[in-house]
Amino acid sequence: GRSGDWLKIRADRIDDFVVVGFTKPKGARGGFGSLHVGAYKDGKLIYCGRAGSGFTGDQLEEISAQLQALVRPTPPCEPPPGGALPKGPDHLWVEPKLVCDVRYKEITKDGLLRQSVFVRFRDDKKPEDVVMPGNWSRESGAGDSEPKVSPRLQTPGSQLRDVKFSNLDKIFWPEEKYTKGDLIEFYRSMAPWLLPYLQDRPVVLTRYPDGINGKSFYQKDAPGFVPDWIQTIPIWSEDTQRDIQYFVANDVETLVYLVNLGTIPLHIWMSRIDDLTRPDWCLIDLDPKDAPFEHVITLAKTMRKVCEQVEMPAFIKTTGKSGLHIMLPLGRQMSYQQCLQFAMLFARLVTDRHPDIATTQRTISKREGKVYVDAFQNRAGQLMVSAYSVRPSPGAPVSMPIEWDEVNGKLHNSNWTIANALKRMQKLGHDPVVKVLETKPKLMGVLERLNKLIGED
Numbered sequence: 001g002r003s004g005d006w007l008k009i010r011a012d013r014i015d016d017f018v019v020v021g022f023t024k025p026k027g028a029r030g031g032f033g034s035l036h037v038g039a040y041k042d043g044k045l046i047y048c049g050r051a052g053s054g055f056t057g058d059q060l061e062e063i064s065a066q067l068q069a070l071v072r073p074t075p076p077c078e079p080p081p082g083g084a085l086p087k088g089p090d091h092l093w094v095e096p097k098l099v100c101d102v103r104y105k106e107i108t109k110d111g112l113l114r115q116s117v118f119v120r121f122r123d124d125k126k127p128e129d130v131v132m133p134g135n136w137s138r139e140s141g142a143g144d145s146e147p148k149v150s151p152r153l154q155t156p157g158s159q160l161r162d163v164k165f166s167n168l169d170k171i172f173w174p175e176e177k178y179t180k181g182d183l184i185e186f187y188r189s190m191a192p193w194l195l196p197y198l199q200d201r202p203v204v205l206t207r208y209p210d211g212i213n214g215k216s217f218y219q220k221d222a223p224g225f226v227p228d229w230i231q232t233i234p235i236w237s238e239d240t241q242r243d244i245q246y247f248v249a250n251d252v253e254t255l256v257y258l259v260n261l262g263t264i265p266l267h268i269w270m271s272r273i274d275d276l277t278r279p280d281w282c283l284i285d286l287d288p289k290d291a292p293f294e295h296v297i298t299l300a301k302t303m304r305k306v307c308e309q310v311e312m313p314a315f316i317k318t319t320g321k322s323g324l325h326i327m328l329p330l331g332r333q334m335s336y337q338q339c340l341q342f343a344m345l346f347a348r349l350v351t352d353r354h355p356d357i358a359t360t361q362r363t364i365s366k367r368e369g370k371v372y373v374d375a376f377q378n379r380a381g382q383l384m385v386s387a388y389s390v391r392p393s394p395g396a397p398v399s400m401p402i403e404w405d406e407v408n409g410k411l412h413n414s415n416w417t418i419a420n421a422l423k424r425m426q427k428l429g430h431d432p433v434v435k436v437l438e439t440k441p442k443l444m445g446v447l448e449r450l451n452k453l454i455g456e457d
Helices: 057-069 180-198 252-260 293-309 336-353 421-428 443-456
Strands: 013-023 035-041 044-051 091-094 099-104 117-121 171-173 202-207 217-219 231-237 242-248 263-268 275-279 281-287 315-318 324-329 371-374
Touching: 013 044, 013 057, 035 099, 044 099, 171 180, 180 252, 180 263, 180 421, 202 242, 242 252, 252 263, 275 336, 281 293, 281 336, 293 324, 293 336, 293 371, 293 443, 324 336, 336 371, 336 443
Parallel strands: none
Antiparallel strands: 013 035, 013 091, 013 099, 035 044, 099 117, 202 217, 202 263, 231 242, 281 324, 281 371, 315 324
16 A cells, blocks of 8 residues: 555546636726637537636736627527526626636536636637536546546546645655655645746756755756646757757646755746747846845945846846845847846946945955956856745745845745745735846847946946
8 A cells, every 4th residue: 555645646637628708806806707618519608607817917817808809799609507697896897809718626516617627728729619418527536535537528628637645754854854745735736826927938957866965956847757648849959969858847747846856946937939049038047145134235225226227127026045136138139148148248337336245256266255257158058046936945935026126135045934035925916027038128229228227327
């Protein structure tokens, strides 16, 4: 038999559904409340329920604009067999033009989705191709703790995803007594915030099977035993002269599977798998080593001033370790080589203004206790620790997206940990950095202003 530490979680389903309507927002929430969704059965569009979570603040606004343009007076769908459609002024109906993926536990006997969460829109799928999934409701005994071989769903595009957890009570942070189970639960609960950063990017794991004080190892290459529903992408390695199968973590099941392997930090590429040559952002890494953190704060503020002078949007997060990451959105308009040159211009401007506390010297022994303004992270294949990634340090700190007005004397990398990061984001209500993924600045104008500024300095 298996040890009692082995746990099976109920597999969620992910299927395509047609957006048929939405509800009005409540309280402070913007945009809309939840999406009404349906699917086709025997040529008729049937209502399947709603998906009310999984949206970022930006998505709420963006999707809301799309939905408002599609509003119609009557429902485009029929009620589920034996059921009824929602009624009242809070429910609005739309033309069935949009398709989305929804994660859910099951379809109830009433024909409605249970525990449904919006995953993403599917621009590649036509509404008329969305067919009703089979009714995979819970069978008696499905919650047994003994793992069973899971059948694969027959519905196209739908897979049963089993994640079996092990050693949940193993202590990963001895001082705080945080366990592997605590780590998995943190990543699961943070998934709506974290997944946008992981979407369609190669991920590299650093695994700590015995916690932060045990041995660790770096893993780029997905082992052969991973389930077939986990996405990997082959990328040619000049070093090994072969393809490396990188993980791609686009959903919560893959995320918690990787964490169950003992992964603590998640490192990501700055470009996406559909074009690995074009990064989404340029990274300036303020790395203090032995320099005081107040110098990092000073340089971050100067970096922001420089960005404002050249009209370049800039976002900032803690590294969760000792420094700060400043991310400049590129909108995939540069190659890595151009991105590196771009970063070096900013690094030069910042260090020129603070020669007493900043350096671009890569050799640690030559830094003289100054903060290293690192532009060299902007090369193909270089990695950045993801936003919301946990660090294998005492206290379990988290790399946290922050507002610029939080860059002050109270800021420390220890401010956010697996114990309070979720509460912070729930209170904040929006991610202050996520726009870096989609912002597309006019870079020619920025470069012109940057060169002019260098001439003046």
